[in-house]
Amino acid sequence: MVVKLVLYSLYRLTGVAVHCLLIIVAPVLDLVAPGLAIYSRLGRYSGGHFSGGVRIWIHAASVGEVQAARALIHGLLQRNERLEVLVTTMTRQGRAVAAEQLPAQVICETAPLDTPWAVASAVQRIKPDLYICLETELWPELLARLDREEIPRLLLNGRMSERSSKRYQLIAATMSRVLDHFAGIAVITEQDASRYRKLVSVPQQVKVCGNMKYAQSAHNPAKARAKYTQLLDVGTSSVFICGSTRTGEEKLLVPVYKALVSQAAYPVIWIIAPRHLDRLSQVEKLLQDSELGYTLFSKCCSSGRTENIVVVDEMGKLAQLYAVGDYIFCGGSLVARGGHNIMEPVQMEKPVFFGPWMDDFSDAVELVLKAGAGFQVESAAELAEKLVSFVDTTNSADYQQAVTCAKQLALNQQSAVDSQVALVMDLLAD
DSSP: OHHHHHHHHHHHHHHHHHHHHHHHHHHHHHHOGHHHHHHHHHHHHOGOHHHHSEEEEEEOOOOOHHHHHHHHHHHHHHOOOOOEEEESSSHHHHHHHHHOOOOOOOTTOOOOOHHHHHHHHHHHHOOOOEEEESSSOOHHHHHHHHHHOOOEEEEEEOOOHHHHHHHHHTTTHHHHHHHTTSSEEESSHHHHHHHTTTTOSHHHEEOOOOOTTTTOTTHHHHHHHHHHHHHHHHHOOOOEEEEEEEEHHHHOOOOOOOOHHOOOOSSEEEEEEEGGGGHHHHHHHHHHHTTOOOEEEHHHHHOOOOOEEEEOTTOHHHHGGGOOEEEEEESSSTTTSSSOOOOHHHHHHHHHHHHHSOGGGGGHHHHHHTTTTTESSSSSHHHHHHHHHHSSSHHHHHHHHHHHHHHHHHHHHHHHHHHHHHHHHHHHHH
């Protein structure tokens, strides 16, 4: 016990020292590196953003947690549009994504440093009615301040790896005191629940609710499907979509498209959406060199589709376009670029195909493959073989099963949001 008190005291003293140093250099840092958001790090938020309603502080460490926050906030505002929401992130990238993707009325800030003065200033200025921690961002000084101010808190979309569980078991008594102060803990899987329950005094406090990160949010698959079926004059054609493609991928995908065309008993529309629009000229040159005619998506919108290949030349369209696809490949995965969000097609109730390079979305890969809602291939040749096999009517039942699984997975993700929104609303009602 004495050792723990000493360690905590050293942690606080270090925080005070860092805080004092930053106060001295803050004016200079703010001038030379405004992206550091140094005054936010010191907890100096403007109170002028708030109007006095029920206020929720959501902490989302980085980009992944921001995705969960987006789904949660959408659900909360549907239940009560007058809620005031502030989101803090640890990283600049997380804050940029939050500012871009969250509703306009949501305030996005950089999280305060876990020092006594920064935390005290942040809590005083924000004055939250509820604090929500997404996944497992447990900052000792902040949690202690919330306890002193008697501000209720929830841990949502929680996860805990086996490695973290073993580490926390070494300080089980301390972790128990920390976690017991949460009014509720919602976790993603039964495995996560088992690990959390070993650390809390009341196991019933931990509920399995699923993962909000890849929930549908505001998507409407049926509406998007109807819109783009008409706009692209799909008719009886099959639609092959390659989304978020990266350098070198389109060249690999040309033979895949040709294989589909050669085997299908109906026309195939190929929609290519490069991840970055500054690569449009490269994609167009590749198609020209391959003697393949194409129409830019913007031209389809203004004067109709004239070719069976459509190159998407506008940002923000791809997620909705997935709804019209029959076969969808998610790019950045046949080349070593870490992949992209394969749950976007699933949100549109579509199975997804993707390559071996999915390092940045390993959790989504596990989710999709376990649900039977997608197919991972090792090469473009294997992708072509898999797609052609599904064009064959003898295998169509297998593909329709994948469609059913994708719809169920999308539904399950929305259920994860609904259950966690209910936890928040129930606590606010008390």
